[in-house]
Amino acid sequence: MKSGLFHQFVQALKSGEKSASELTADCLQQIRSRDADVHAWVEVAPQPPLSSGALDGIPFGVKDIIETTNLRTQYGSPLFAGRYGGTEAGLVTALRQRGAVLLGKTHTTAFAYYDAPPTRNPLNPAHTPGGSSSGSAAAVAAGMVPFALGTQTQGSILRPASFCGICGFKPTFGLLPSDGILPFAPSLDTPGFFTQTAGDMHLFWQRFGNPMDVAAPRRLGSLQRPSPTIAGWSVDEVELPFPEKDILIAVQLINAYEGSRTHRDLWLRNGDRLGPKLAQLVSDGLKIGEGAYRNALATLANARVAVAGLYRDYPVLLSAAATGPAPRGLESTGDPRPNAPWTGLHGPAIAIPRPGAGLPVGLQLTAAIGNDDLLVQTARLVEAALYDRTGSSG
Numbered sequence: 378m379k380s381g382l383f384h385q386f387v388q389a390l391k392s393g394e395k396s397a398s399e400l401t402a403d404c405l406q407q408i409r410s411r412d413a414d415v416h417a418w419v420e421v422a423p424q425p426p427l428s429s430g431a432l433d434g435i436p437f438g439v440k441d442i443i444e445t446t447n448l449r450t451q452y453g454s455p456l457f458a459g460r461y462g463g464t465e466a467g468l469v470t471a472l473r474q475r476g477a478v479l480l481g482k483t484h485t486t487a488f489a490y491y492d493a494p495p496t497r498n499p500l501n502p503a504h505t506p507g508g509s510s511s512g513s514a515a516a517v518a519a520g521m522v523p524f525a526l527g528t529q530t531q532g533s534i535l536r537p538a539s540f541c542g543i544c545g546f547k548p549t550f551g552l553l554p555s556d557g558i559l560p561f562a563p564s565l566d567t568p569g570f571f572t573q574t575a576g577d578m579h580l581f582w583q584r585f586g587n588p589m590d591v592a593a594p595r596r597l598g599s600l601q602r603p604s605p606t607i608a609g610w611s612v613d614e615v616e617l618p619f620p621e622k623d624i625l626i627a628v629q630l631i632n633a634y635e636g637s638r639t640h641r642d643l644w645l646r647n648g649d650r651l652g653p654k655l656a657q658l659v660s661d662g663l664k665i666g667e668g669a670y671r672n673a674l675a676t677l678a679n680a681r682v683a684v685a686g687l688y689r690d691y692p693v694l695l696s697a698a699a700t701g702p703a704p705r706g707l708e709s710t711g712d713p714r715p716n717a718p719w720t721g722l723h724g725p726a727i728a729i730p731r732p733g734a735g736l737p738v739g740l741q742l743t744a745a746i747g748n749d750d751l752l753v754q755t756a757r758l759v760e761a762a763l764y765d766r767t768g769s770s771g
Contacts, residue, residue: 637662
């Protein structure tokens with residue numbers, strides 16, 4: 378498999394082939410070339426790094442619900458057009474302190490719900506890139522930036538990664554700082570990253586301060602029917618020890634209960650101007666009682682205990698990252714059901730591209746809470762095996 382843009386940028390800097398300013402210029406040229414069709418960016422205005430470190434000179438994009446100083450944060454909504462926040466999210470600061478160059482802000486669905494932004498899928502502009510981290514996924518897929526920040530409350534990292542044919546990583550819940558990120562459902566909200574390949578994600582995660590001194594398992598569990606064949610691995614079909622439907626229902630209820638209360642005051646002031654789909658969620662979610670909400674939280678707590686037992690036998694589980702390829706049109710950003718249970722289970726999850734004709738459907742890998750390094754390591758090796766098997770390595 379050909380190396381992704383993150384690898385290419387790291388190598389260009391290491392070899393002296395290009396300087397940091399030249400790599401930023403390359404990204405800006407690619408944006409000029411492609412963004413008129415893709416519409417990934419809200420604002421492009423490169424910001425200097427705060428210090429020097431393992432990400433020196435690497436440009437990145439940030440989803441428009443994440444606060445940044447000197448750049449607008451508008452939450453994907455005309456209600457906040459022109460808004461500048463007074464703080465910077467801790468995760469953005471951590472990247473800039475390691476030398477990364479903040480290139481600009483990427484489009485999101487309004488308040489990171491389902492009301493779609495103008496962003497199009499770079500693989501076919503007639504199709505959605507997914508939501509809510511639409512712009513970040515599209516910017517990486519279009520080669521405009523080697524990595525970007527997104528967030529996931531149900532499937533907002535993994536689904537766009539699948540639709541755009543790239544890698545999306547949602548780390549363990551609470552592992553990364555969430556200060557300065559607009560909340561939706563705080564029991565589920567998780568920041569994460571996009572790169573072009575799982576190999577890129579592995580290198581990025583390493584340079585972000587994770588030693589990766591962990592061996593990948595050679596035995597994988599698959600929830601797909603039929604299970605994928607991966608050279609070098611034993612792949613066994615398995616069943617979840619807890620009803621996946623119950624996990625999904627609990628996640629959806631928590632999303633509606635917490636999301637409606639997060640945005641209640643805005644809805645009372647603005648009604649449908651919040652976005653018709655979000656306004657409906659708030660209206661419906663405010664009718665959910667606390668008892669039902671507490672029961673949903675308990676369901677997820679019980680599910681985490683049950684699924685932890687399966688992860689002891691199969692440290693990494695495989696499933697489809699989406700219900701199918703990216704839908705045509707921009708009205709729907711797709712269905713988060715393949716991803717939402719794993720968000721609720723709070724463990725790390727990653728979507729990796731896999732070879733095939735037409736618009737892609739990624740492969741989703743998940744692991745137990747805290748096993749982020751193991752998951753990223755496994756994803757890199759599984760991706761390489763999938764592409765080697767097709768003769769597409771490079």
